[in-house]
Amino acid sequence: MDYTKHIFAGAPVDFEVIDVHVHHGANPGYYPGPAGGDDIVHAMGRLGVDICCCTPGATASDFDYFNEQLAKSLDKHPHKLRGYVMITPHDAADPDRWFKRSPGFIGLKSIPFCQGEVSIDDPRLWDYYAYADRRGLPVLVHTWAAPEVEATTRMAEKYPNARFIVAHAALTGSAAKQALIDGMKQCENMACDTAISDTYDGALEWFVDKVGADRVLYGSDFITFECSHILGRVAMSKLTDDEKEKIFSRNARQWLRL
Amino acid sequence: MRFFDASCRLGRPAAFGEGMPWQTDEILEIMARCHIDGALAYHIVAREGETQDGNELLLREIAQIPQLQPQWCALPATYDEFLHADALRDAMKENGVRTLRIAPKSFAHSARPYAMKELMGFAAECRVPVFFDYGEAPCDELYEICHDYPDVSFVITNTAYALNRWLGPVLDACGNLYLGTGNYVPHRGLETFCKYYAADRLVFNTNLPTGSATAAVSLVCFADISKEEKELIAHGNIERLLGEVRL
Numbered sequence: 037m038d039y040t041k042h043i044f045a046g047a048p049v050d051f052e053v054i055d056v057h058v059h060h061g062a063n064p065g066y067y068p069g070p071a072g073g074d075d076i077v078h079a080m081g082r083l084g085v086d087i088c089c090c091t092p093g094a095t096a097s098d099f100d101y102f103n104e105q106l107a108k109s110l111d112k113h114p115h116k117l118r119g120y121v122m123i124t125p126h127d128a129a130d131p132d133r134w135f136k137r138s139p140g141f142i143g144l145k146s147i148p149f150c151q152g153e154v155s156i157d158d159p160r161l162w163d164y165y166a167y168a169d170r171r172g173l174p175v176l177v178h179t180w181a182a183p184e185v186e187a188t189t190r191m192a193e194k195y196p197n198a199r200f201i202v203a204h205a206a207l208t209g210s211a212a213k214q215a216l217i218d219g220m221k222q223c224e225n226m227a228c229d230t231a232i233s234d235t236y237d238g239a240l241e242w243f244v245d246k247v248g249a250d251r252v253l254y255g256s257d258f259i260t261f262e263c264s265h266i267l268g269r270v271a272m273s274k275l276t277d278d279e280k281e282k283i284f285s286r287n288a289r290q291w292l293r294l
Numbered sequence: 295m296r297f298f299d300a301s302c303r304l305g306r307p308a309a310f311g312e313g314m315p316w317q318t319d320e321i322l323e324i325m326a327r328c329h330i331d332g333a334l335a336y337h338i339v340a341r342e343g344e345t346q347d348g349n350e351l352l353l354r355e356i357a358q359i360p361q362l363q364p365q366w367c368a369l370p371a372t373y374d375e376f377l378h379a380d381a382l383r384d385a386m387k388e389n390g391v392r393t394l395r396i397a398p399k400s401f402a403h404s405a406r407p408y409a410m411k412e413l414m415g416f417a418a419e420c421r422v423p424v425f426f427d428y429g430e431a432p433c434d435e436l437y438e439i440c441h442d443y444p445d446v447s448f449v450i451t452n453t454a455y456a457l458n459r460w461l462g463p464v465l466d467a468c469g470n471l472y473l474g475t476g477n478y479v480p481h482r483g484l485e486t487f488c489k490y491y492a493a494d495r496l497v498f499n500t501n502l503p504t505g506s507a508t509a510a511v512s513l514v515c516f517a518d519i520s521k522e523e524k525e526l527i528a529h530g531n532i533e534r535l536l537g538e539v540r541l
Contacts, residue, residue: 044295044329046515046524065456066480079481083516210312233455234477235311237324237506242313261455261479268512272328 039271048084054288057255060090073109110140120145125160143174169195189219229255249279305338340367418445440468493523
């Protein structure tokens with residue numbers, strides 16, 4: 037497939053794209069515009085993205101409010117949007133109520149760094165991971181540096197039926213990348229995404245060369261960032277067509293059971 | 295659509311990420327893959343070490359590469375460590391250099407007129423566009439530079455996502471400010487810029503090798519703006535600025 041031609045057309049792409057890392061709700065420091073479900077779906081149409089898996093809010097404040105806002109959008113766009121339930125170490129809430137609230141919720145979002153710089157493997161989060169473990173759910177985990185990846189690896193070992201998607205770290209610093217490579221080799225229930233605001237051409241190819249393409253999932257981090265730049269970064273990379281197809285959708289379908 | 299990259303960098307960096315293509319032939323391969331016909335390039339030695347030697351290195355590096363045009367790094371000639379205005383004009387004319395890049399924070403000098411009057415006076419007189427990374431003069435400093443030298447066209451590069459509210463008022467106040475699109479990744483950033491300012495103040499660039507050409511091209515291709523606006527951004531605006539240079 038001529039992926040470059042698709043990008044240069046500037047029209048909705050006609051290959052399948054599943055974005056596993058999208059933010060539902062505005063982050064006032066980043067984007068001065070609306071960022072709800074309708075806006076996400078509009079942007080998806082511009083690019084030709086088929087499904088977006090959304091986290092509630094840009095960070096992690098008032099998770100009940102943002103979970104509910106996302107649930108409303110999941111109800112409105114059941115064929116386009118899926119959601120992760122935001123969890124918090126500061127409240128032992130039962131995530132089950134959100135899965136009962138909307139069938140669009142498919143997993144959990146863990147971002148304890150934004151919840152008082154709590155560690156990903158903090159015991160206060162174990163009940164949530166155990167919940168994901170029991171149900172075989174994906175957990176999208178915000179990481180950046182090596183210690184966060186290593187903490188995620190410990191949780192992936194502890195909860196082998198939960199499926200951890202390590203955000204960002206495949207494309208951040210050397211130590212984080214190495215920790216992720218080690219973790220993914222150690223734990224088959226660890227995957228990663230492509231979300232990053234800024235990296236260089238060749239970074240994704242290098243990482244895929246180390247771990248293979250089977251557990252690399254397309255994530256854009258939009259609406260925090262523009263959604264098109266990651267699409268082009270993957271599409272016009274030097275990866276093979278088969279690797280691109282896996283990253284754009286096949287892996288997500290398998291990993292998220294879509 | 296063809297692209298012309300208004301700013302990329304050559305030379306071996308002190309540190310580079312795994313898989314980062316930094317050699318000139320690797321840069322050219324990416325340009326070809328992304329349909330980028332040409333680029334303005336500066337040299338890392340000029341930017342991070344010996345300014346004049348680095349500028350000379352650049353000329354030698356690209357001498358046989360027609361796709362690459364030289365961009366020189368510059369600093370005030372306070373200690374005769376850089377060319378004074380007349381000599382700079384002659385050297386740029388002789389070597390086909392039409393843009394300059396400053397780095398007041400990295401080079402540890404003031405950007406105010408008491409320090410930069412000669413260099414900026416030259417740039418204004420010869421209509422030489424002056425580039426700098428946003429991190430060299432962020433926020434209020436960006437306004438000060440643009441305001442202090444209203445007859446100089448400034449192009450900021452290496453921007454980021456959390457910039458909209460800082461940038462807007464400066465664009466309102468300073469018509470001489472242009473934005474390099476490389477890594478300008480706020481959601482709908484280009485659309486918002488075109489709506490509130492104009493496409494003719496956006497200049498396509500990649501920030502290669504630390505930036506991503508594939509991402510930069512994609513941002514423009516998918517922007518919800520007219521084809522004419524995309525053409526201006528992709529190559530038209532930088533070609534216009536270069537065409538106005540009078541050495």
